[in-house]
Amino acid sequence: MQTDFLNDDRNIHPNRLSVDVLIVGSGLAGVLTALALDEHSNRYDVPPPNILLISKGRVTETNSYRAQGGISAALGPNDAPKLHARDTFYAGGKKGLLEAIHALTEKAPSLIRFLETTGIVFDRDRHGNVSLHLEGGHSRRRIVHAGGAETGKKIMQTLIHQVKQRKHTTFWEQALTLKLYAHPARMGALIARLDTPMHDAPSDWRGSAWHESETVPSSPHRPNSSTGSFGQAPSIVQTHPSKSHQIPNGKSLLRPSIWMVSTKVIVLASGGIGGLFPFTTNETLLTGDGFALAAELGTMLSDLDLVQYHPTALLTEERPLILLSEALRGEGARLVTDTGEPFHMTVGDDLAPRHQVTEAIFKTRARGKSVLLDARSIPHFKEHFPALYRILTERGLNPAEDLLPVIPAQHSIMGGIAANLSGETSLPRLFAIGEVACTGVHGINRLASNGLLEAGVMAMQAKDALFPYLQQKDDPKAETIIFVMAQETLSLLTEKEKADLVKPRINWxxxxxxxxxxxxxxxxxxxxxxxxxxxxxxxxxxxxxxxxxxxxxxxxxxxxxxxxxxxxxxxxxxxxxxxxxxxxxxxxxxxxxxxxxxxxxxxxxxxxxx
Ligand SMILES: Cc1cc2nc3c(=O)[nH]c(=O)nc-3n(C[C@H](O)[C@H](O)[C@H](O)COP(=O)(O)OP(=O)(O)OC[C@H]3O[C@@H](n4cnc5c(N)ncnc54)[C@H](O)[C@@H]3O)c2cc1C
Structure with missing residues (x-):
């Protein structure tokens, strides 16, 4: 990997960098693509590609890291990929693409086996077999967990550790992709990277914590202990702003440097859109940047309005919100209104598909009532859901006594950059993998635990489609054109825009x-x-x-x-x-x-x- 400083008389001096692959995003899709490419070159005894892997925030700030439930795969003796495909198709409102769904579910068992070879340990039953769990919409037990409800964290910790060992992969955290460039023989990107220590914060720097000022914090919701009746419903639970970013002192502030990157291929693995919604379970730095970047290049996008809400996020003043998974309702928790009435679904029951429960909650709220989850009947909550128990008690809620205020929150997006399961898009040299892609497998509603599966399978498939580009010789002329285009973009900025671009920001x-x-x-x-x-x-x-x-x-x-x-x-x-x-x-x-x-x-x- 070579860097070169481009001198010019403007006040932004971009660095130049030339790589084989630029991967935008360090969730499961991005990290596994990097590892799979490295493995692939080992197997075929060809030099490994130089990879630049970047993430907008810290490595832990991805939806992949937050994933609780697990990954779905037809591994059980009474299960088969075609049954998994059928469940996926029905959950998607029968709108998914059957061919893509079958390809995905057939590859699921081999993804799990591959992940095990990387050192990820999936939870086992007492006979030593991978334990298989059930979730809403699945007709068989087929969800694998790692570390109970910490599947995403366990998987990502292992894979990130491995990718950091790879000599040919460079990993930048807090690096924002601002713009992409396409040429028939080369791709390019403008990236702003928080990497230059600052000793004095600029006086107009705005780095304050997020405050949901319209919502009034109040105390946890619990029934009156003597009468068992319900008090005034609070709209929100007050929490300690543990996740808010405080303005750091000048020493820890970082100023961005600007980079022009030339590359043979770009893999967009930039995830979803939760940061654009007031209530979300997603990492809030995820603002759908990949869609804007791809659209500007004329890449085909599909069904960008297909947004999934999770019906039961814990209503607090935090961003993101804590997910209260379907597993709680599976174990007997029930939805109730703030006046203690049972909650009436128009169709189905509390475990109906996500969009139905969401609609019922919205309707109840439109009548001026709050909705709460009553998990008091779950025996041994602490033992069954230790991570969630800790999270709730940290927020002053005891699930054995308190009702948990819930609100539907944006959870994932089914639409995206139109792509096949190898991540190929309508633009050669631009790949889209994971949540940013729309492969058509989810229809109008993603089945639980199919998100990580899709990201993983696509990453494993993409290596074959990427490789022909990587074997092509470098084209110095095309590279020059990419750098000239990027330099042109910078030269069109006003002085104020240039100054704003190099101001420090938290998580962009x-x-x-x-x-x-x-x-x-x-x-x-x-x-x-x-x-x-x-x-x-x-x-x-x-x-x-x-x-x-x-x-x-x-x-x-x-x-x-x-x-x-x-x-x-x-x-x-x-x-x-x-x-x-x-x-x-x-x-x-x-x-x-x-x-x-x-x-x-x-x-x-x-x-x-x-
Ligand atoms: C709370 C929660 C629980 C979930 N539980 C499950 C579950 O149990 N099972 C399941 O299958 N799915 C689950 N999902 C969904 C699953 O997490 C996602 O489908 C999956 O992780 C998407 O992976 P990804 O790699 O595509 O994106 P992500 O993991 O979200 O990664 C996106 C990456 O892109 C980077 N990025 C974005 N924009 C830019 C930019 N402009 N420049 C540079 N970098 C950028 C980000 O920094 C990040 O590194 C859950 C989601 C949430 C929010």
Missing amino acids: LPDHTLLKIIFQHTAQHLTPLSPSERPIAISSDPPEDNRSSLEEALHTLTSLLAHTPRLSPEWLALKTTVLMLEHRLSRIHRLHPNQSLSCESIDTMHEPLR
Whole structure:
């Protein structure tokens, strides 16, 4: 890997870097792609590619690290990939692509075996076999866990440790991809990396903690112990701001340096969109940047408005919210209203599919009632759910006595960059892997524990599709063109934009004021879909009003985007929000905007797999 300092007379002096593969994202999709490429070259005795792997935040700040439940794979004696495929198809409202679903579920057992070879230890039963668990929507026990409810953390700790040992892989944390460039023989990226220590914070630096000022913190919700009756429902539980970032002293501040990267291929593994929603279970730095970056290159995007909510996140003032998984309801916890009435689902029961429970909770809240999870009947909660018990008690809640206030929260996105299971997109040399990709397997609703599976299987598949590009000779002319394009982008910035670009930021979070505007629109317009593709109602507004307010929202955000500096986290967040709203509007109008495919049309992306 070579670096070179490009002198110019402007106040940004970008560094230049040339690699074989740039991987944007250090969740399961990104890290496993890096490891799989390295393994592949060992096996075929070819020189390993130089890889630059970057993540926007710290290595632990990914959804992969947060994953609790596990990975699904048909490993049991009474199970088969085709049964797993059937469950995936039905959970997705029968809208998924069967061919892709079958390919995914068939590869699941070999993914688990491969992960075991890396040193990951999956939980075992008393006979020494991998223990298989059940989750909502699965007709067989097929969820594998590592460390109980810490599956994501255990997997990622092992894989990150390994990737850091690889000589040819360079890992940058806190590095933001701002823009991509494409040439038939080369790709490129502009990256801002927090790596230069600062001794004095600029006076206008805004690094304060996030405060949800509209919501009033109050005390934990518990029934009156003497009467068993319910008091006034609090809207939120007060917590210690343990995850908030305090303004650090000048010494620990880092200023970004700007990098122009030239590469043979780019793998976007940049995950989801939770940071664009007021209530989310996701890492809040995930603002769907990959969608904005790919759209700018004219790459096909599909169904960006297919957002999944998890019905039961613990209602606190934190971001992200804590997930209260379906496993609690599976063990007997029940949803109740704040006045103690049982909670009525229109269809099914408390364990109905996520979008149905979500809709029922929204309707109850629209009537002015809060919804709570009563887990008091779960025997031995502490032993069954030790990690969750610790999290709840840290927040002053005792699940044996207290009712747990819940709210539906954005959880994942089914749409994304149209790709096949090898990550190939409509643009040669650009790959999309994991949650950022739309392979069509999830239909309109992702089945529990299929998220890690998809990220892992795609990473393992991608190496074969990537390799032909890596064996091509370097093209110095194409590389020069990439650097010239990147330099041009920088030269168009105003002095203020240049100064803003090199200011320190925490986790590259967009400006709070802008985020609040985005939140209003995502919460109102990007609700989950029912199987009839009708957006589920969160209020009593008639659909016609929804359509005109969606058009207004698009107008407002598009104007804001036009006035937002291109090389900023704000631009990436806004651009993605606009794309998502456009896709929702086009669904409503039954038209498709430019660069968009319907889920069915992704079928063409699977050609290379046939
Ligand atoms: C609370 C929670 C629990 C879950 N539990 C499960 C479960 O039990 N089983 C399951 O299968 N799935 C689960 N999921 C879903 C699963 O975690 C995701 O589907 C999966 O982790 C996605 O992996 P990924 O590698 O695509 O993205 P992520 O792991 O989210 O990684 C995204 C990466 O992209 C980087 N990035 C983003 N933008 C940029 C940029 N502009 N520049 C540089 N880097 C960037 C980020 O820094 C990060 O490193 C859960 C999700 C959540 C939130």
